[in-house]
Amino acid sequence: METVQQLQPQKKTIYLPYFVIFVGYLVFGFSENIKGPAIPRIQADFAIDELQIGTLLAFNSLGFLLACSFTGVLTSKYGIKLASILAFGTMVLSGVLIYISNNYLFFSASYFLMYIGNGLLEIALAILAARVFTKNTGFMMNLSHFFYGLSSTAAPIMAAGLMGVNMFGNELGWRGMYFLMLALCIIPLIPAIYSKFPKDSAAVEEKIPLKVFLKDRAAWLITLILSLGVIAELSIAGWLVNFLEKSYHWSSTSSSVMLSVFFLCFMLGRLLLGFVTDKIGFMTSLIIFSAVAGVATIVATILGPAAIWLYAVAGFGIAPIYPTVMALLAKRYPNGIDAAISVTVTLMGIAVVIGNFLIGAIIDGSKDWFASIYGNEIGVVRGFQMGFIFIGVCALLCSIFSLYLHRYLSKRNEMM
Incomplete structure (x- = not known):
């Protein structure tokens, strides 16, 4: 009898954290990747240009940072536990605020939240x-991030579909869509409240001092590799629908389906390549897969509509970068993983802010320059192409620094 009572808390300790991690990444994927179909509507509602969209994404990345x-x-x-509860609760609240936003300033503040x-959530799930x-x-x-890929695959189509749904005589729109999708964070919030999460097993005297971590050249290289990979991942997710609609005149539905195909390959990459990563090693995986992503992105951009499917191949290559780097950190800094993840992802956040701004500026500046020579229609196409070539270069640099x-x-x- 005593043995049975001892086993019951252990089951709770083991299985609820798994549920929180997997479902947490599921809702995380929704929250990050519904913006693709929403951005053109947000842009139209508030009458803002591509540079302002890039600035908005960069500014909101400061909230992430x-x-x-x-x-x-x-x-x-x-x-x-507290960090996880705050993460899910903040996202539910932001969905409510986005729904009631009636001007650009209020919306920006809600999006920032x-x-x-x-x-x-990024740090809490990674540490857990x-x-x-x-x-x-x-x-x-890779398996846990597969759930991120799963929801990311469905997110664009669900977002596009939900925005056109009529409720109570009115179209749901992008505001209602954000409200419903972010409300899903309640699902992992409840088990997070009742879970017993594992504590940091390293004694205080065993932990790696922050100074030692910051002096480690490998730590800076890992941060750079992660930053370049994430810039490529988030940029394709954030700009692809806009690119296809404005450059190639695809419909909202067709563009969202293409983004979902990208995330389908992204999801499959995380499901299938985890085995490969453990077989061939973390570093070899990063070198090969980021190179595939970079080449596929650049070739797809240069060849145009006939090669759009290569963006899906890029998704397959980009997929293992983030979870592989997290695994690398966990293996290299087992006695300082909290600090290692926090510092690495914070520095990555800075890079993403810069990357978002640069891509917006490149698209806007290139568009105006080409338009002055070849006309507005060609200018739009070339502007987006220059932005996506920059994204591909980021993935190639990820491969080069992984080799180094x-x-x-x-x-x-x-x-390792």
Whole structure:
């Protein structure tokens, strides 16, 4: 009898955190990737141009960055449970505020709050996964991010469909769509409240000091690799629908379906390539898959509508980058994983802010320059193409720096 009573809390401890991680990534994918079909409507409603969209995304990435900067400290001081509850709760609240936003300023503030929730969730889920997935880390990290890919695949089509739904005599629109999708965060919020999450097992004296982490050249290279990979991932997700609609005059539905195909390959990449990552090693995986993503993106952009399907191939290549880097961090810094993830993702957030702004500026500036020579229609096409070539270059640089890190670790006999 005593043995049975002891086993019951252990089951709760083991299985609820798994549910929170997997469903957490599921709703995270929805929250991040419904923006593709929504951005053209937001742009039309508030009469803003591409540079302003890029600035909006960059500014809101500051919310993500702000959350990343304090979530690690919050987790260390008050526990992963509180951080998880705050993350899901913030995202539900932001959905309500986006729904009632009636001007651009109020909407920007509400969107900023959603990004704070995203930042909280990014760090909280990564730390929780690093503590829970102690075996087959590469595969389990990719499996958990498979749920992100699953929801990301469905998100554009669901978003486009929901925006056209009539409720109570009115079209739901992008505001109602955001409200409903972010309300899904209630699902993992409830088990997060009742879960017993694993604590940091490293003693205080065993933890790697932050100074040591920041002096490690490998840590900076890992951060750079992650940043370039995430810029490529989020940029395709954020700009592809806009690109297809405005450059090639695709319908909203067709553009959203193409984005979903990208995320379908992205999802399959995370489901299938986790096995490959554990077989061939973290560094080799990063070198190969980021190169595939970069080449596919650039070729798809140069060849035009006939090669649009190559963006899906790029999704397959981009997919393993983030979870593989998280697995790499968990293996390299097991006694300082909270700080390692917080610092790495915070610095990544800075890079994403810069990347969002640069892509918006490149598209807008190139569009105006080409329009002055070849006319507005050609200008729009060339502007978006220049932005997507930049995205492809980011993925190629991810591969190049992964190769450099591979050589650096090999020379020091620190390969993982």
